[in-house]
Amino acid sequence: MTYAPETIEPKWQRLWAERRTNEPDLDRAERPFFNLMMFPYPSAEGLHVGNFYAFTGSDVYGRFMRLRGHDVFEPIGFDAFGIHSENYALKVGTHPGVLIPKNIKNFTRQLTALGGMFDWSHSLSTTDPDYYRWTQWIFLQLFHAGKAYKKAGAVNWCPNCKTVLANEQVEGGFCERCGTAVEQRFLEQWFFRITDYAERLLNNLDDPTKMDWSATTTTAQRNWIGRSTGAEINFATEAGPLTVFTTRPDTLFGATFMVLAPEHPLVDALTTDAERATVDAYRKAAAAKDVVSRKVGDKDKTGAFTGSYATNPVNGQAIPIWIADYVLMEYGTGAIMAVPGHDQRDFEFARKFGLSIVRVIASEGETADTPLDEALTVTDGTRLVNSGSFDGKSIADGGAAIVAWLEERQLGKGVVNFRLHDWCISRQRYWGPPIPIIYCDDCGPVPVPEKDLPVLLPELEDFRPDDSGVSPLARHKEWYHAPCPTCGKEGRRETDVSDVFLDSAWYYLRYLSTDVADKPFHPERVRRWAPVATYIGGNEHALLHLLYSRFIAMVLHDQGFLHFDEPFRRFRAHGLIIKEGAKMSKSKGNVVNPDEYIAKWGVDTLRLFLMFLGPFEEGGDFRDAGLAGPRRFLERLWDLVGQSEGKTLAGVELHHDVVIKWHATKKKVTQDLETLGYNTAIAALMELLNTLRETNCSERQIVKDMVIMVAPFAPHFAEECWSRLGYDTSVFDAAWPTWEEALTIDSVVAIAVQINGKTRSTVRAGRGASQDVVLQRVKNDDTLKKFLEGKEVKKVIYVPDRLINVVVT
RNA sequence: GCUCGGGUGGUGAAACCGGUAGACACAAGGGACUUAAAAUCCCUCGGGGGCAACCCCAUGCGGGUUCGAGUCCCGCCCCGAGCACCA
Numbered sequence: 001m002t003y004a005p006e007t008i009e010p011k012w013q014r015l016w017a018e019r020r021t022n023e024p025d026l027d028r029a030e031r032p033f034f035n036l037m038m039f040p041y042p043s044a045e046g047l048h049v050g051n052f053y054a055f056t057g058s059d060v061y062g063r064f065m066r067l068r069g070h071d072v073f074e075p076i077g078f079d080a081f082g083i084h085s086e087n088y089a090l091k092v093g094t095h096p097g098v099l100i101p102k103n104i105k106n107f108t109r110q111l112t113a114l115g116g117m118f119d120w121s122h123s124l125s126t127t128d129p130d131y132y133r134w135t136q137w138i139f140l141q142l143f144h145a146g147k148a149y150k151k152a153g154a155v156n157w158c159p160n161c162k163t164v165l166a167n168e169q170v171e172g173g174f175c176e177r178c179g180t181a182v183e184q185r186f187l188e189q190w191f192f193r194i195t196d197y198a199e200r201l202l203n204n205l206d207d208p209t210k211m212d213w214s215a216t217t218t219t220a221q222r223n224w225i226g227r228s229t230g231a232e233i234n235f236a237t238e239a240g241p242l243t244v245f246t247t248r249p250d251t252l253f254g255a256t257f258m259v260l261a262p263e264h265p266l267v268d269a270l271t272t273d274a275e276r277a278t279v280d281a282y283r284k285a286a287a288a289k290d291v292v293s294r295k296v297g298d299k300d301k302t303g304a305f306t307g308s309y310a311t312n313p314v315n316g317q318a319i320p321i322w323i324a325d326y327v328l329m330e331y332g333t334g335a336i337m338a339v340p341g342h343d344q345r346d347f348e349f350a351r352k353f354g355l356s357i358v359r360v361i362a363s364e365g366e367t368a369d370t371p372l373d374e375a376l377t378v379t380d381g382t383r384l385v386n387s388g389s390f391d392g393k394s395i396a397d398g399g400a401a402i403v404a405w406l407e408e409r410q411l412g413k414g415v416v417n418f419r420l421h422d423w424c425i426s427r428q429r430y431w432g433p434p435i436p437i438i439y440c441d442d443c444g445p446v447p448v449p450e451k452d453l454p455v456l457l458p459e460l461e462d463f464r465p466d467d468s469g470v471s472p473l474a475r476h477k478e479w480y481h482a483p484c485p486t487c488g489k490e491g492r493r494e495t496d497v498s499d500v501f502l503d504s505a506w507y508y509l510r511y512l513s514t515d516v517a518d519k520p521f522h523p524e525r526v527r528r529w530a531p532v533a534t535y536i537g538g539n540e541h542a543l544l545h546l547l548y549s550r551f552i553a554m555v556l557h558d559q560g561f562l563h564f565d566e567p568f569r570r571f572r573a574h575g576l577i578i579k580e581g582a583k584m585s586k587s588k589g590n591v592v593n594p595d596e597y598i599a600k601w602g603v604d605t606l607r608l609f610l611m612f613l614g615p616f617e618e619g620g621d622f623r624d625a626g627l628a629g630p631r632r633f634l635e636r637l638w639d640l641v642g643q644s645e646g647k648t649l650a651g652v653e654l655h656h657d658v659v660i661k662w663h664a665t666k667k668k669v670t671q672d673l674e675t676l677g678y679n680t681a682i683a684a685l686m687e688l689l690n691t692l693r694e695t696n697c698s699e700r701q702i703v704k705d706m707v708i709m710v711a712p713f714a715p716h717f718a719e720e721c722w723s724r725l726g727y728d729t730s731v732f733d734a735a736w737p738t739w740e741e742a743l744t745i746d747s748v749v750a751i752a753v754q755i756n757g758k759t760r761s762t763v764r765a766g767r768g769a770s771q772d773v774v775l776q777r778v779k780n781d782d783t784l785k786k787f788l789e790g791k792e793v794k795k796v797i798y799v800p801d802r803l804i805n806v807v808v809t
Numbered sequence: 810g811c812u813c814g815g816g817u818g819g820u821g822a823a824a825c826c827g828g829u830a831g832a833c834a835c836a837a838g839g840g841a842c843u844u845a846a847a848a849u850c851c852c853u854c855g856g857g858g859g860c861a862a863c864c865c866c867a868u869g870c871g872g873g874u875u876c877g878a879g880u881c882c883c884g885c886c887c888c889g890a891g892c893a894c895c896a
Contacts, residue, residue: 216890219813223892230896246896259896301894326894336896344810345894419895539890576889612834614822618814621821629834680823683833690833752829757877759829783862797876803828805876 003638005602005716012716013112021730022074022117026512026525029071034529035062036508036568038537038545039077041084042103044092047110048584049592049610049622050538050577056607057574057616057678058536059116063712064673065534066117067736073529074117075511077124078104081132082500083161083177086431090464096431097459100127110594115603115715117732122514126503131510132433133454134520135503138552139425139436140447141559147193148425150445154263154329155424157185162465163428164189166499169544184287187469190435190496191422194551198225198418200565201550210566214573214617217542224543226419231403233337233412235310237321239269242310245332245417248339248379249406250399252314253387254360255337256350258321259303261329262286270321272307279304279323286325301326301349312337313411314402315388324349332417340375347375360386361395423548425499428471430463432497440484440491449485455493471495504545505552508532508567527563535568542573572676575619577610592622604714605631611678611713633686634717636693637706641721643698654699660746661691662702666739669709678713685710700725705737753778754805755787763804771798778804 016022024032037058040051059074066072080100089096104125111118124131142148156165160180164187169176194201202225204210205218230247235258242258260267262283271279282304303324310321326345327336340350340357350357359372361382368385384390384398393401406412426435434455436448448455458479463472473495474480484491509521512529516522531553537545549567557565576583579590597606608630613620665688672681688706692698704725711718711731722731750762751774761784763777775796778784791808798804 216813220891223812226892226895228895244896248896324894326896328895331895338896343896345896348894417895419892543891612821623821623835626821626835633834679821680833683823686833750829754828754877757875759877762829795876797828799828803877805828807876 008720009716024071031070033070034532035074036532036535042107052594060712076118080127136436156182189426194423213571237310251339254339254341261327261334263329270306270308275307344375426496430472435494437494438491443486505549531564535571539573604717612682644700644703663739663743752803
């Protein structure tokens with residue numbers, strides 16, 4: 001009988017479905033383990049090998065945990081709302097409501113072919129009214145908690161996608177989706193107060209009882225939240241106090257001018273008649289500038305003088321007030337004290353406009369008068385100069401002393417600032433859940449009552465966005481006009497839909513509850529299964545999706561809906577799959593479609609190959625040639641299963657080396673799977689197989705263990721071998737092999753011999769042999785004699801069972 | 810510029826806490842079987858020297874610590890990712 005994946009793979013996929021092998025009892029499971037992978041967006045192209053890699057890596061872990069006796073829930077679903085789906089629909093001229101079900105069907109076929117341990121009885125799509133009804137419910141919870149608000153403001157507008165983008169969706173001034181330059185627009189938008197949670201989002205990252213995440217991911221989140229400590233300082237002006245934020249209160253004596261953002265509300269009042277024309281012209285130019293040239297354009301400093309002066313609270317000096325677009329209204333207070341001596345941007349500005357530059361910090365070898373030819377931006381180890389009574393203090397002490405001095409006189413206070421902005425969730429598009437709000441002339445914005453959810457997304461023939469800044473939904477007049485839920489008077493629906501990231505911020509909860517009609521999630525099941533035990537996904541979502549999910553969990557927790565405030569206990573980001581050294585992309589035409597590889601090699605070989613490529617968290621290079629190795633491995637193991645018939649421990653004297661290898665492999669594979677070290681786990685299995693072949697051993701007990709250990713990687717293969725071994729249950733109901741620690745290491749070891757630190761040879765000795773015994777063997781060894789003869793042994797370093805280093809003169 | 814990763818054979822990569830560098834696999838070359846090819850099996854496979862036993866060199870570069878460094882420290886170079894006129 002030869003190994004024929006093309007028949008056994010569909011067979012086991014069918015049997016799993018029939019026997020409901022992958023459907024744990026959500027209400028009664030005793031050792032629940034929630035194994036989550038990031039659900040895909042069902043594109044028209046189908047799954048590519050990168051998705052395949054991610055899902056396989058997660059599935060291997062889920063299957064491993066199952067074999068270790070857990071009740072593993074491994075759901076899969078579809079993130080089918082959003083601009084990506086809508087844009088594709090626009091491109092091909094088909095309604096997304098027609099396109100998406102087709103794509104989901106294709107994805108389902110591919111995901112089945114992958115052989116994942118998916119519980120299809122709890123699948124979901126975010127576009128299903130039974131799903132987005134509860135997405136809207138979540139919006140309402142935030143609204144009631146005072147965490148959702150509407151405000152007009154400058155927002156990022158993509159003229160190509162014709163919608164507002166969250167700050168997180170703008171990359172260097174360009175739309176992350178289509179690459180078009182983003183413009184500023186003033187629109188009314190819904191926001192979530194994620195900034196209220198900034199401190200908590202940051203602190204939880206350091207709490208090991210709540211989070212065990214890849215370091216790269218927590219770092220990215222930390223950077224994004226961007227906490228900085230400093231002070232707010234009030235400068236007196238003719239138009240009243242002007243508050244600035246600074247991280248460097250220690251440099252206050254060096255503030256020689258002020259700079260306000262052009263949009264700052266005090267600019268009008270501070271502008272003198274003489275300067276009015278210049279200032280107005282500058283403000284107009286700044287407003288007209290799109291975000292790109294303002295934020296990432298050439299960094300040449302521009303600005304205008306307002307004609308007014310502010311008083312430096314610490315020394316009473318009158319310093320000129322300027323406006324410049326390098327100061328951003330969204331950060332801090334929209335105003336800065338400029339310290340050209342110790343900030344490079346302020347330095348450039350001062351140089352350009354001939355403003356004075358004062359040194360207030362001196363490094364080693366410098367004095368208060370040493371001239372500055374660029375800003376000195378050191379932050380520690382030096383001392384303050386030209387700073388009145390604070391002279392001589394270190395930067396840290398001086399800063400603290402100045403803040404204390406200001407606080408005493410109520411001229412300022414120490415504060416913390418975040419880079420994080422509130423989350424703009426409005427989208428002027430069609431393909432998303434309508435935001436459940438009705439505007440009434442008498443009652444204002446009124447939330448749609450929970451009993452009236454979902455607010456169904458209406459059928460719309462022409463769903464193209466336009467340039468008006470108003471969602472296409474406004475064009476559906478019957479839908480648009482709705483009675484006010486409070487007073488019954490004719491009102492108007494909110495026509496924006498919510499951001500796709502709101503859909504994915506809570507889907508893990510819905511998986512547990514797809515059969516529950518009257519609640520967003522089943523409370524007992526959530527208590528039993530959540531938070532998610534292991535979450536695996538791409539680093540491209542390390543920021544937005546994970547941050548938003550965390551935020552939503554915190555709000556729901558604080559509202560009493562959840563018993564946890566961090567949704568994902570353990571998160572690991574997998575690496576990227578590239579193709580022959582290059583990133584895969586449609587334009588290069590090098591996107592690998594798994595279908596053809598499954599047809600040619602079988603999915604178990606493909607899975608094994610992908611996991612063997614390199615460390616799972618680093619990704620790997622997909623080269624067609626590499627598939628041969630894993631396939632050979634499976635075939636050899638297949639043959640070994642056949643040969644194991646009747647070979648039982650009782651009748652066979654096992655080779656000692658084989659026993660050691662067997663136990664050592666069980667230990668190594670177990671430990672490697674725990675840490676997602678899939679490539680080395682597979683290598684260990686290959687080594688054991690090689691040992692068995694070399695010693696002509698097909699002992700049944702060992703073969704059985706190998707079949708179980710290979711099962712997470714090659715599930716169909718393992719099921720078939722398990723059945724060939726005579727079992728009529730699923731291999732995934734078997735117990736994971738255990739090992740005897742004493743048998744994982746040989747009783748005789750090869751000890752490396754170094755002479756003066758250079759490895760020269762090895763000697764054999766019993767485990768735990770003393771230094772004297774080993775040294776004697778070294779002295780007796782013929783090949784080592786030439787290094788020792790006529791030399792005096794000065795020192796011996798002995799690492800038991802590993803190495804001996806003899807130092808001679 | 811700042812913050813994380815990373816740099817090891819022809820290739821993908823291993824290497825516990827500082828202890829025999831290159832496991833495992835691919836590719837390549839040689840051989841066996843075959844009329845032939847494929848498949849399979851066996852051998853070689855970091856560089857240099859030597860008939861051989863062995864010897865020298867070698868983990869991006871330059872230093873250092875150590876009996877011993879791919880691993881630790883200092884200073885560079887390069888690649889990838891994230892953030893970036895954030896005060």
